[in-house]
Amino acid sequence: MTKADLRAMRRHGRRPLGSFIALLMLALALLAACFAVEWDWAALTDAQRRAEAAARMGAWLAAFLSPDLSAEFLRHSWDLTLQTLSAAVLGTTLAVLLAWPLAMGASRAVCVGEERDGFFASRRPQGNVLLRHFPLRSPAALLCAACRLLQDILRAVPDFVWAIILVAMIGLGPLTGALALALNITGILAKVYSELWDGVDETRYAQVRSQGGGRLATFLYGIRPLASRNVLSFTLMRAECAIRNAAVIGAVGGGGLGSEIWYQIRFGAWDKVGTLILFTLLLTLTADLASNHVRGLLRGDAARAASRAPQVDAAAAAVVPGPSLRPWYAMGFVIAVVVWSLWFMGWGNRAGEGGASRNHLAPAAELFTGKAWDNLGFFRRLLSPELDLPAIGIGPPEAVAKRRAEGKAVDLFAQYGPGDFRRPAAWSAWLDELRKWFVWRAVESAAVPLAIAVVGTVLGVAAAILLTYPHSATFQLLSGRFSSETAPPWLRAWRGLQLAAARAVAMIARGVPEVMWAFLFIAFFGPGLVAGTLAIAAHTLGVLTRVFGEAVDNQPLRRFEPTCGASRRMTYAMVAVPLAWRDWMTYAFFQFESNVRAAVVLGLIGVGGLGFQFNFNFEWFRFERAGTYLIVMILLTVLIDRSVRMLNLSRVGR
Amino acid sequence: MAIDIHSPPPVAIEHAAVSYGRRRVLDGIQVSVAHGERVAVIGPSGAGKTTLFRLIAGLAKPAEGRVATLGRDVARLRGKDLARLRREVGFLHQQDNLIPQLRVVHNVLMGRLGHWWLPRALWSLLWPQELGRAMQALSRVELADRLWALPDELSGGQQQRVAVARLIVQQPRLVLADEPVSALDLRLGREIIGLLCELAGRDGATLLVNLHSLDLLQGNFDRVIALRAGRVYWQGAPADINQQLLRELYGAEYRALHLDEMALPA
Numbered sequence: 046m047t048k049a050d051l052r053a054m055r056r057h058g059r060r061p062l063g064s065f066i067a068l069l070m071l072a073l074a075l076l077a078a079c080f081a082v083e084w085d086w087a088a089l090t091d092a093q094r095r096a097e098a099a100a101r102m103g104a105w106l107a108a109f110l111s112p113d114l115s116a117e118f119l120r121h122s123w124d125l126t127l128q129t130l131s132a133a134v135l136g137t138t139l140a141v142l143l144a145w146p147l148a149m150g151a152s153r154a155v156c157v158g159e160e161r162d163g164f165f166a167s168r169r170p171q172g173n174v175l176l177r178h179f180p181l182r183s184p185a186a187l188l189c190a191a192c193r194l195l196q197d198i199l200r201a202v203p204d205f206v207w208a209i210i211l212v213a214m215i216g217l218g219p220l221t222g223a224l225a226l227a228l229n230i231t232g233i234l235a236k237v238y239s240e241l242w243d244g245v246d247e248t249r250y251a252q253v254r255s256q257g258g259g260r261l262a263t264f265l266y267g268i269r270p271l272a273s274r275n276v277l278s279f280t281l282m283r284a285e286c287a288i289r290n291a292a293v294i295g296a297v298g299g300g301g302l303g304s305e306i307w308y309q310i311r312f313g314a315w316d317k318v319g320t321l322i323l324f325t326l327l328l329t330l331t332a333d334l335a336s337n338h339v340r341g342l343l344r345g346d347a348a349r350a351a352s353r354a355p356q357v358d359a360a361a362a363a364v365v366p367g368p369s370l371r372p373w374y375a376m377g378f379v380i381a382v383v384v385w386s387l388w389f390m391g392w393g394n395r396a397g398e399g400g401a402s403r404n405h406l407a408p409a410a411e412l413f414t415g416k417a418w419d420n421l422g423f424f425r426r427l428l429s430p431e432l433d434l435p436a437i438g439i440g441p442p443e444a445v446a447k448r449r450a451e452g453k454a455v456d457l458f459a460q461y462g463p464g465d466f467r468r469p470a471a472w473s474a475w476l477d478e479l480r481k482w483f484v485w486r487a488v489e490s491a492a493v494p495l496a497i498a499v500v501g502t503v504l505g506v507a508a509a510i511l512l513t514y515p516h517s518a519t520f521q522l523l524s525g526r527f528s529s530e531t532a533p534p535w536l537r538a539w540r541g542l543q544l545a546a547a548r549a550v551a552m553i554a555r556g557v558p559e560v561m562w563a564f565l566f567i568a569f570f571g572p573g574l575v576a577g578t579l580a581i582a583a584h585t586l587g588v589l590t591r592v593f594g595e596a597v598d599n600q601p602l603r604r605f606e607p608t609c610g611a612s613r614r615m616t617y618a619m620v621a622v623p624l625a626w627r628d629w630m631t632y633a634f635f636q637f638e639s640n641v642r643a644a645v646v647l648g649l650i651g652v653g654g655l656g657f658q659f660n661f662n663f664e665w666f667r668f669e670r671a672g673t674y675l676i677v678m679i680l681l682t683v684l685i686d687r688s689v690r691m692l693n694l695s696r697v698g699r
Numbered sequence: 700m701a702i703d704i705h706s707p708p709p710v711a712i713e714h715a716a717v718s719y720g721r722r723r724v725l726d727g728i729q730v731s732v733a734h735g736e737r738v739a740v741i742g743p744s745g746a747g748k749t750t751l752f753r754l755i756a757g758l759a760k761p762a763e764g765r766v767a768t769l770g771r772d773v774a775r776l777r778g779k780d781l782a783r784l785r786r787e788v789g790f791l792h793q794q795d796n797l798i799p800q801l802r803v804v805h806n807v808l809m810g811r812l813g814h815w816w817l818p819r820a821l822w823s824l825l826w827p828q829e830l831g832r833a834m835q836a837l838s839r840v841e842l843a844d845r846l847w848a849l850p851d852e853l854s855g856g857q858q859q860r861v862a863v864a865r866l867i868v869q870q871p872r873l874v875l876a877d878e879p880v881s882a883l884d885l886r887l888g889r890e891i892i893g894l895l896c897e898l899a900g901r902d903g904a905t906l907l908v909n910l911h912s913l914d915l916l917q918g919n920f921d922r923v924i925a926l927r928a929g930r931v932y933w934q935g936a937p938a939d940i941n942q943q944l945l946r947e948l949y950g951a952e953y954r955a956l957h958l959d960e961m962a963l964p965a
Contacts (some may be wrong), residue, residue, distance in 0.1 A: 068825075526758065529756060530781050531776055533777070604795060606790060607862075608785075608812060609810045609812050610787070611809070611813060611820075615820055618821060623798050623824075624798060
């Protein structure tokens with residue numbers, strides 16, 4: 046570059062630094078994740094432990110290749126699979142039924158509606174910003190805020206934690222799993238529904254309002270139909286997810302395949318575990334394919350509707366077609382499946398000991414006879430979380446004095462004053478002081494799921510970007526249409542093979558739930574952060590590769606033509622990736638949010654951190670402490686949700 | 700760029716035909732273009748102009764006959780031959796030439812992708828490589844001050860100029876411009892065609908332009924190829940076009956395009 050060029054550059058504005066800042070943030074997040082918690086990489090770096098892990102993996106693979114195929118066990122597994130399916134169906138149905146009213150309450154557009162200048166009328170044209178977000182301005186706004194709080198709590202407490210609480214109320218069994226799933230999914234669906242409804246452009250349903258429709262009419266005839274396709278598509282994705290979670294929730298007493306897998310792992314019956322995992326895969330992959338198919342139909346409908354819109358065909362318009370029967374068929378099918386699930390849960394199930402039929406719906410009766418609520422009274426202590434206030438000098442003076450005397454009270458500046466902030470020793474001394482306060486330790490334990498989620502998501506996203514290339518039909522099967530290549534048959538076959546292999550890897554990676562990946566990695570590498578991170582990364586890889594691939598394959602092939610001699614791989618990196626990047630990052634942030642919740646769950650089954658602490662304190666009946674951890678869990682989810690929303694990174698179901 | 704007189708012609712089409720399904724879109728095409736020649740392709744919509752360009756680029760394969768672009772048979776492109784051909788053929792479309800998510804500098808530097816290996820290309824997204832080249836090309840299209848802009852911040856004419864700057868960086872031996880100015884008004888269109896012709900003149904590239912409007916023919920091109928219903932209807936110098944020819948060529952579209960208002964010999 047000549048001097049003249051440099052001068053011209055200086056004149057022509059600064060180099061934009063956005064990508065450097067993003068990379069810096071990513072590096073900082075990774076560094077923070079590495080230093081906030083103690084990583085034990087020995088399982089991967091130490092040669093001996095690596096050899097041990099490899100041996101365990103080999104043994105497990107051998108067992109997996111020779112599963113227990115005795116007729117008796119197969120029948121048992123099949124029954125458990127059906128039980129899992131029925132639990133997932135019931136959980137999802139219940140969640141949809143509960144989520145609708147909750148989402149209607151939580152949606153600003155539906156619940157608050159058009160805000161006239163009322164009692165708190167503001168003279169400014171845009172209204173007072175503070176006032177517009179003040180929940181006490183009207184009863185409807187208060188209801189809206191309350192519904193949002195409820196949905197946040199339902200969503201933030203993972204289904205596994207709900208299951209632990211429900212087990213204590215109504216005992217073990219698939220119904221417990223179904224209810225736990227229902228509670229968590231209600232929160233998730235309500236959040237997404239309300240966001241989708243709020244996301245509908247107001248001008249599109251303004252005419253319903255101008256016809257005199259009230260809030261309910263506006264919702265039913267304006268907002269709901271406009272968002273229905275996205276609502277349906279997201280519900281399907283959640284239903285698929287519910288099936289995956291139902292398959293593992295048995296680990297904490299939720300019944301189904303998970304309980305049996307957990308039981309057999311404890312006995313080291315790897316052949317039986319292999320069979321059960323095969324059945325899990327059968328179930329989740331079937332659900333995966335079915336949901337793909339239906340979502341494809343929905344997309345096709347949308348495309349057809351869009352292409353039909355501009356033409357006005359007089360001849361076709363004259364013949365009024367009868368209403369399409371397909372929605373009714375679909376509805377009938379859904380109702381039949383729900384009825385079957387109810388029947389199966391209650392009377393059809395023979396997965397108990399010795400093939401004895403047991404009515405799993407019976408515990409639900411306890412919810413109404415009040416016996417379960419008596420059990421719940423036992424947990425009232427959960428609602429009075431331990432804040433350990435004497436440690437920070439608040440509360441009755443004698444308690445505070447006692448803590449001081451024991452040297453267990455926080456005296457932050459005992460050794461180093463605030464002026465010493467440049468010295469690293471001061472920071473570690475401050476941390477040691479703070480750790481004397483229980484609440485601080487609870488907050489610190491949230492670093493573990495966060496670190497796991499950060500590292501796992503980054504690994505998963507990176508792997509998904511690499512896997513999307515062989516996974517993409519555009520680049521493997523149709524590349525000749527934009528690269529002018531005439532591929533000989535063997536080359537086409539080779540690329541087809543790569544595509545099939547990539548799709549199989551992605552399907553298995555997402556078909557096996559995170560918790561099951563964690564079971565496996567714990568079995569290989571021992572419990573700890575590494576196993577949890579690998580589990581999150583593997584599942585993220587599978588989930589993201591599918592949506593990443595869709596984003597690439599939805600681009601018209603014409604977009605890849607003017608690439609100035611770039612090879613196929615280069616075209617992927619330089620054209621396809623930038624084109625899809627925004628969508629990819631939206632999906633990645635959404636996945637990160639769900640990975641944080643998943644990492645809490647992994648804590649429950651032995652990865653450590655927040656989930657582990659909750660479970661530990663809960664099992665030892667230290668409910669006050671468990672309550673504190675529960676609050677940290679909720680705060681963690683809510684904070685991440687709010688910050689992602691603030692950065693405007695999350696857009697669901699466009 | 701020195702032109703080797705003995706090398707095969709940039710475009711040689713012999714009796715080529717292209718079918719989509721059962722329909723013949725092009726039939727019996729016999730076209731040869733010499734080094735450095737500037738050729739305009741005209742004809743009514745659906746005559747097969749775009750398909751002719753796709754045929755030359757190898758994106759559409761001939762059902763019959765033989766097509767050689769820069770001396771390479773397009774029906775058997777792969778490996779090194781394919782890479783070289785793609786490096787030496789530059790495209791300019793009516794729209795969507797630029798990647799909207801990438802800044803102007805990256806879009807321009809895409810012209811170098813054929814010469815870079817993948818790590819360098821990726822690094823270039825973060826720290827643009829051969830920035831001087833991009834600056835020079837952008838100065839030639841008078842957009843040097845928009846180096847760091849996003850394509851959406853530019854007007855349609857500016858976007859086409861950025862695409863031309865990419866061609867300047869790519870230095871192709873053959874430029875295929877498929878209706879490059881149809882989305883622009885006449886003045887901007889003239890500017891783009893002028894830039895393309897200058898590119899051809901200065902770097903010795905061969906230029907094929909597919910034109911929808913005939914106002915830009917005069918003075919810019921050496922030869923005109925008129926297509927009608929998938930066949931070459933007429934070839935000749937731009938000065939030889941007359942109203943009679945246009946009426947026969949365009950048929951029903953003749954009046955719609957206001958061709959009768961053009962100042963041409965009757």
